[in-house]
Amino acid sequence: MRNNNKNYWRKILNIAQASGILKQVPRTGWVLKGVEKAESVAEHSYRVALLTMMLADKFGLDRNKLVEMALVHDFGEAGIGDIKWETGRVVLVPPTAKHRDEKAIMKKIVSGFKDGAKYSNLLEEFIRRRSKEAKFLKQVDKLEMIIQALEYEAAGYPPSWFNEFWENAEKYLSGKELEGIFSELRSLRKQ
Amino acid sequence: MKLIDFAKEVGKLKSVKRSGWLLHGIKNPESVAEHTFRVAVLAMVLAPKFGLDSEKVLKMALLDDLAEGIVGDLVVERGHTPGKRNHQHTLEKKALRKIFSLVDDGQKFISLWEELQAKKTQEARLVKQVERLEMAIQALEYESKNKNQNLQEFFDNAEMHIKDKELVGFFEELKAMRNSKAKI
Numbered sequence A: 001m002r003n004n005n006k007n008y009w010r011k012i013l014n015i016a017q018a019s020g021i022l023k024q025v026p027r028t029g030w031v032l033k034g035v036e037k038a039e040s041v042a043e044h045s046y047r048v049a050l051l052t053m054m055l056a057d058k059f060g061l062d063r064n065k066l067v068e069m070a071l072v073h074d075f076g077e078a079g080i081g082d083i084k085w086e087t088g089r090v091v092l093v094p095p096t097a098k099h100r101d102e103k104a105i106m107k108k109i110v111s112g113f114k115d116g117a118k119y120s121n122l123l124e125e126f127i128r129r130r131s132k133e134a135k136f137l138k139q140v141d142k143l144e145m146i147i148q149a150l151e152y153e154a155a156g157y158p159p160s161w162f163n164e165f166w167e168n169a170e171k172y173l174s175g176k177e178l179e180g181i182f183s184e185l186r187s188l189r190k191q
Numbered sequence B: 001m002k003l004i005d006f007a008k009e010v011g012k013l014k015s016v017k018r019s020g021w022l023l024h025g026i027k028n029p030e031s032v033a034e035h036t037f038r039v040a041v042l043a044m045v046l047a048p049k050f051g052l053d054s055e056k057v058l059k060m061a062l063l064d065d066l067a068e069g070i071v072g073d074l075v076v077e078r079g080h081t082p083g084k085r086n087h088q089h090t091l092e093k094k095a096l097r098k099i100f101s102l103v104d105d106g107q108k109f110i111s112l113w114e115e116l117q118a119k120k121t122q123e124a125r126l127v128k129q130v131e132r133l134e135m136a137i138q139a140l141e142y143e144s145k146n147k148n149q150n151l152q153e154f155f156d157n158a159e160m161h162i163k164d165k166e167l168v169g170f171f172e173e174l175k176a177m178r179n180s181k182a183k184i
Helices: A004-024 A028-033 A039-054 A063-072 A095-109 A116-126 A130-152 A159-173 A177-186 B002-016 B019-023 B034-052 B054-063 B084-102 B107-117 B122-145 B152-161 B167-179
Strands: none
Touching: A004 A095, A004 B034, A004 B122, A004 B167, A028 A063, A028 A095, A028 A130, A028 A159, A039 A063, A039 A130, A039 B002, A039 B034, A039 B054, A039 B084, A063 A130, A063 B034, A063 B054, A095 A116, A116 A130, A130 A159, A130 A177, A130 B002, A159 A177, A159 B034, A159 B167, A177 B054, B002 B034, B002 B084, B019 B122, B034 B054, B034 B122, B054 B122, B084 B107, B122 B152, B152 B167
């Protein structure tokens, strides 16, 4: 009995350590542009989670699933770091490779954990955009990125650095539920 | 709903460093946003073990330090009086009212935050203890990175607040790892 418990805590610690890695992994897009002390994946996920918490009801979505999915959606970055998969609208690496790696990493993180499958499945659901929540989360993911881009622009970085992020966000938000907020953000942009 | 303004308030937590680590001279310490992220993840995975409403637990965890973007991160136990702590609570509540005036149904989030601070319900107690456990894990990680770092006071603080039998078990594991200088 005591060993079972010890094993359980080891699994929780695995998850804690993976989360800790996300505190250290900077969001690559910003780093590649030259943003100093760029935010971490953990910081990004934190804001995405809070935004989903506020938006879920308005769009008739399963709030708990959305918030949990938001917390785990970038767990794949814990193994390989935050890799840049797209530039603007151009895809740099085949999605299948990215997905396979992310799923493998998540599997490792929750391996042996009793409820592990739940979180692996949530990540898979997000990756495959299988549900309303997954599709919506992708929008919030990009919206949060744009808000961060605006904040970097306000901090004094050249707005032109971020053009590709705006293009990328447009790809995911155009014609979708959060397009209105995206338009509002666009109007806030210094040109 | 003023979602963009709300997002900006949340974004402040990415810049507020956890002051306990700063005061201890830790270089590039984590932000409050990073700390909250991990507390939320842990609260999410632990809630079922305690048979608690994981949605409520998760929401509470995410709300806990939200006001610090406006009020700052006060290290409560380091020689601050109860008077100062009450003042902090008042300031935080005021800040939260401001933040939640920006979203629909804001009052219910403020009520949840109040419930968390009161520490009377099981959910609130779990989140508050998970918060200290996360701090202990972070302390362990900082010590592992720098042999000269001694963060005993954080372990003492965690020990004071972790009361649940199961969580104490986890904490004992962490202490054992620390004592055996296990590489974390």
